[in-house]
Amino acid sequence: MNYLSVENISKSFGARTLFEDLSFGINKDQKIAFVAKNGSGKTTILNILMGEDFPDTGQVVTRKDIRIEFLSQEPNLQDELTIEESIFASDNEVLKIIEQYEKALENPDDTEAYQIAFEKMEAHNAWDFETQYKQILFKLKLEDLKAKVKSLSGGQRKRLALAMILINRPDLLILDEPTNHLDLEMIEWLENYFAKENITLFMVTHDRFFLERVCNEIIELDNGKIYQYKGNYSYYLEKKEERIAAENASIDKAQNLFVKELSWMRRQPKARTTKSKSRIDDFYVIKEKAHSRRTEHQVELEINMERMGSKIIELHKLNKTFKDKIILKDFSYNFTKGERIGIIGKNGTGKSTFLNILTQTIEPDAGKVVRGETIKVGYYTQGGIYVKPDQKVIDVIKEFGEQIPLAKGRSISAGQLLERFLFDRKKQHDFVEKLSGGELKRLYLCTVLIQNPNFLILDEPTNDLDIVTLNVLEAFLLDYPGCLVVVSHDRYFMDKIVDTLFVFRGQGVVENFPGNYSDFRAYEDSVEPVKDDQPKEKVNWKESQVKNGLSFQEQKDLQKTEREIKRLEEQKVIIERLFSEGKVTDDKISEKAEELRVVLVQLEELEERWFELSAKMEE
Structure with missing residues (x-):
């Protein structure tokens, strides 16, 4: 059954054409992800589907009598209502009956009103519905039903809007980045909810785990054309490459x-x-x-990283408390060269506060942060880039200089650097406030990296970035030689680039876990289930030696060794290919040959270390 059809729609803003003659349909029970590069019109298309914007040509035809709900990036909520009032403000008949029953409970003396409400609950089988909607609110951490909407944070507002949509159970859900502002526990719950429920979905999301596990079809807008793939994210990647x-x-x-x-x-x-x-x-x-060859422009990230000395950053017995909430309690850690640490935990456990203490933006209540003299921190915050009125894109970069230094003594102009970040010459002279959310994030990332940090801190770097840019950012970070600390809800991203986790449990408990996110989930799932009223017994990884015979530090060393071997093998293949294809000029033969020799020596040393650790693991 067809719910909605998009027929030959086009949209332009001034001289800029976003898309033209696009057609596709949404049918019952489809779970579709809409994939496109930043700035190509994803949010505009969602607004057109909902009638909040209109195409220049073409039309959207919607089946009569179907209910559609839209989760936007900026939900439109009534500030003066409470969470509970917002839920009941819907035209859902069962919700009205539940609201009437809840009010009857507040007036136990009015037995007649209670009896009428009770009978309606029975007649409409509203008991199960009430249980389900309260579970949704609980899972999305919206338990204070009397809280006013105006008192909620941006993340809480987005979660409330999501809860209202799920509770109303429309025929078709249209979602714009539904996992933004959700912690990992919430994302995994929502993922399971969508996977098992018979819901028709059309969504824009950059969460590739979500794409993999929820979606059964992907529609891609690429170079102005629509391509449809009947499968999940892995299938999409395979078939796109073939196409x-x-x-x-x-x-x-x-x-x-x-x-x-x-x-x-x-x-x-x-x-x-x-x-x-x-x-x-x-x-x-x-x-x-x-003349129609694809112009596969990709972000090219390159920095001239500052030299790093032996002392990196040392954290000595850090303590931090906000009112009655303990963020850190006697936390100590010494960073070493090349560490790649991911930070995970529920919202409100202090992840961003920890980053601000690490960067000395705020002071701990007790303890100290000691930074090495050679350390230059690059900090990508959730707040994003500060936009000055009437500032153009090129002006943002020129504040750092007309010429930007690169590795090996080279430099490029501000305009050339922006081209590497996919801002063409025309786009460079656009006003910053006209950029899309993803373009703003890409520009902000550019301003952080051109300062050549050797200690890079990224707080939710994947929000609003398109999948193409995410893949390039991951490739850059895999080769980044400095220290890396990342807070992210993007499990796919975390799996690729980190090898150690700081797990924020709340009330000052921070566990040091050797592995990436999937390793952590496997460990968590392996802990024996206990009764609901008893906490799980957590294993201290540093003390336990785990089951494989390796110490905590050796497990970290093994992860790092495997990652370095993979990187060097890829580098070896590239150099050998240059020689085999005759692309090395005579004046570069000696330099490339020496580069290959160094790679082979390093590979041999790392492989010896890998065999040593692997043998110990099997003891």
């Missing part, structure tokens, strides 16, 4: 034919026969195909 390879092969064939036909065109006399006119028409079709 691009086939497109490029077809273009290569057209280019060869174009050269031949161009020669024929140049030899033609002015008088043309009907037959030659047909061939001329074909020539222009071939020409268009030959």
Whole structure:
């Protein structure tokens, strides 16, 4: 059953065309992810689907009598209502009955009103519905039902809007980044909820675990065209790669034919026969195909990292409390070169506070932070970039200099650097306030990296970034030689780039876990279940030696060794390919040969260390 059809819609803003002649449909029980690069019009399309914006051409046809709910990035809520009043402000009949019953409970003396409300609850089987909606509020940490909307944080408002949509159970849910502002526990609950419920979804999300486990179809807007994939994220990646390879092969064939036909065109006399006119028409079709090669612009990240000395950052017996909430309690840690630490924990456990103490933005109540003299911190905060009135994109970068230093003594202009971050010459002269959310994040990331930090702190760096930019950012961070500390709810991202976790449990408890997020989840799931009224017994990884015979530090060493081996093997393949394809010029042969020798020596040393640790693990 078709719920909604998009028919040949187009949208432009001034001289800029976002998209044109797009068509696709949404059918009952489909769980569709809509994927596109930042700035290509994802949010605009969602607004058009909801009738909050209108296409320049084309139309959206919606089936009669279906209920559609939309979760936007900025929910429109009534500030003066409480959470409970916001829930009951819907036109859902069962909710009205539950509201009537709740009010009857508040007036036990009015037995007649209670009896009527009770009978309606029975008639509409509202008991189960009441249990379900209270569970949704509990899972989304919205337990204070009397709290006013105006007192809620941005994250709480987004969670309330999500709860209202889930409780109303519409026929079609349209969601814009539903996992933003949710902690990992909430994301995993929502993931399971969507996976098991018969719900029709159309969503924009960058959460690739979510795409993998929830969606059964992906629609991609790429270079102005719509492509549909019947499968999850893994299937999409595989089929997209095949599609691009086939497109490029077809273009290569057209280019060869174009050269031949161009020669024929140049030899033609002015008088043309009907037959030659047909061939001329074909020539222009071939020409268009030959010049349609994909422009796969990718973000190019490169920095001239400051030299790092032996002392990095030392944390000595840190304590921090806000009112009755303990954030840190006697926390100590000494960072070492090349560490890659992820920070996870429920919202409100103090993750961002810890980062602010680490960067000395705020002071601990007790203890101290000692930073090495050579350490230069780059801090990417959730607050994002400060936008000055009437400031253009190029002006933001020029504040750091007309010329930006790169590695090995090279430099590039501010404009060239912006091109590496996918801001073309025209976009560089746009006003910053006109950028999309993802473009703002990309510009902010640029301003952090061009300061050449050797200790990089990223607080929710993946929010609003498109999947293409995320993949490039991950590749950069895998090769980043400095220290890295990341707070993120993006499990896919965390799995790829960190090898140690700080797990914030709340009330000052911070556990040091050797592994990435999937390792942590496997460990958590392996803990024996206990009764609801008894806490789980947590194992201290430093003391336990785990089951594999490796100490805590050796497990970290093994993770780091495996990551370095993978990086060096990739570097080795690249250099060898340059030699085999004859792409090394005579003046660079000695330099590249020495580079290859160093890589091979390092690989041999790391492989010896890996065998040593692996043998110990099997003892």
